[in-house]
Amino acid sequence: MAENQRVHPAAGIEAPPTTPLVPHGLSRSDKTSPIEHRPPLQSAIPAIQATPAKKRSCCCKCVCWTISLLVLLLIIIAATAGILYLVFRPKLPNYSIDNLSITDLSLNFDMTLYARFNVKITAKNPNEKIGIYYKKGGKLSVWYTKTRLCEGSLPNFYQGHQNKTVLNVALTGQTQYGNTLLTALQEQQQTGQIPLDLKVDAPVAIKLGKLKLRKVRVLGGCLLVVDSLSTNNLISIKASNCKFRLKL
Numbered sequence: 001m002a003e004n005q006r007v008h009p010a011a012g013i014e015a016p017p018t019t020p021l022v023p024h025g026l027s028r029s030d031k032t033s034p035i036e037h038r039p040p041l042q043s044a045i046p047a048i049q050a051t052p053a054k055k056r057s058c059c060c061k062c063v064c065w066t067i068s069l070l071v072l073l074l075i076i077i078a079a080t081a082g083i084l085y086l087v088f089r090p091k092l093p094n095y096s097i098d099n100l101s102i103t104d105l106s107l108n109f110d111m112t113l114y115a116r117f118n119v120k121i122t123a124k125n126p127n128e129k130i131g132i133y134y135k136k137g138g139k140l141s142v143w144y145t146k147t148r149l150c151e152g153s154l155p156n157f158y159q160g161h162q163n164k165t166v167l168n169v170a171l172t173g174q175t176q177y178g179n180t181l182l183t184a185l186q187e188q189q190q191t192g193q194i195p196l197d198l199k200v201d202a203p204v205a206i207k208l209g210k211l212k213l214r215k216v217r218v219l220g221g222c223l224l225v226v227d228s229l230s231t232n233n234l235i236s237i238k239a240s241n242c243k244f245r246l247k248l
Contacts, residue, residue: 010140021148022097022102029049035113050139050236052242053236055232062120064157075148087104087131088127088130088208089127089128089129090127090130090206091126091127091130092100092171092218092244092246093123093125093126093132093159093204093218093244094123094124094126094242094243094244095121095122095123095124095199095200095220095222095242095244096121096122096124096222096242097119097120097121097222097224097237097240097242098120098121098122098166098241099118099120100117100118100119100120100196100224100226100235100237101117101118101232101233101234101235102115102116102117102229102230102232102233102235103116103117103231103232104116104231105182105185105229105231107178107179107182108174108178111177111178111179112174112175112176112178113149113151113174113175113177113178113179113181113182114169114172114173114174114178115142115150115172115174115175116150116170116171116172117142117149117150117152117170117171117172117175118168118169118170118171119142119152119169119171120166120167120168120169121140121167122164122165122167122191123159123164123165123166123167124125124163124164124165125159125160125161125162125163125164125165126162127161127162128161128162128211129161129208130161130206130207130208131158131159131160131161131206131207131208132158132159132204132205132207133156133158133159133204133205133206133207134139134154134155134156134157134158134159134202134203134204135156135202135203135204135205135215136203136204137153137203138153138154138155138156138200138201138203139151139152139153139154139192139199139201139202140152140153140154140169140171140198140199140200141171141173141198141202142171142196142197142198143196143197143198143199144194144195144196144197145179145187145195147175147181148175149173149175150171150173150235151171151172151173152169152170152171152172153169153244154169154200154202155167155168180211185229189229192227192228193225193227193238194225194226194227194228194229195219195223195225196223196224196225196226197221197223197224198221198224199220199221200218200219200220200221200222200224200244201217201218201219202217203216203217203218204214204216204217204218216246216247216248217247218244218245218247219245219246219247220242220243220244220245221242221243221244222240222241222242223239223240223241223242224237224239224240225237225238225239225240226238
């Protein structure tokens with residue numbers, strides 16, 4: 001009887017759910033301690049590509065050599081200029097107006113003023129070791145206030161050391177609004193003091209010993225005060241102030 005009795009589980013009764021021993025996202029390396037898997041950390045600092053040391057060093061050397069060569073070149077140029085100055089002692093040529101005469105100053109039919117002047121000018125080279133070549137294209141002009149009355153060409157020639165050369169230059173020119181200009185000159189002549197400006201533009205080349213340098217220009221002029229503008233008469237120069245400079 002006892003052998004025929006069996007125990008059967010009650011219908012409708014479910015077994016309680018079993019709790020997993022390892023939480024989600026964890027794995028077990030052994031039976032007792034779980035190991036947590038974390039995502040790899042992403043670096044927040046961008047990678048910096050370093051310039052190769054050899055390339056940087058080569059650039060620095062090139063810059064240093066270039067600067068050194070430029071400084072050395074400037075020193076050589078300055079030393080050469082200083083030596084040349086001490087040896088030759090260069091001085092500017094100077095000019096003086098010796099004589100001024102007017103052969104014609106009259107109105108044309110078109111009411112332009114025609115002027116013809118003759119100027120005697122002395123050019124001096126005060127240098128002991130420097131010669132001056134006066135090149136083609138030199139000009140001498142006579143101005144009244146801001147109006148050019150006439151212009152002439154300077155001759156081309158060589159002027160030696162400590163030389164004095166006398167030049168006779170013929171100047172001619174025509175000016176617009178001649179009637180107004182002639183009236184102004186006549187009114188100024190009544191005062192006995194007529195201001196004139198003689199301007200010089202002379203291309204020259206300098207000779208240092210046997211060395212001929214590049215062409216430069218002598219610019220300047222002489223501020224004159226004359227007593228009259230009468231034609232074919234001797235004109236007295238009451239005052240003269242001349243200044244000149246070199247233009248490279």
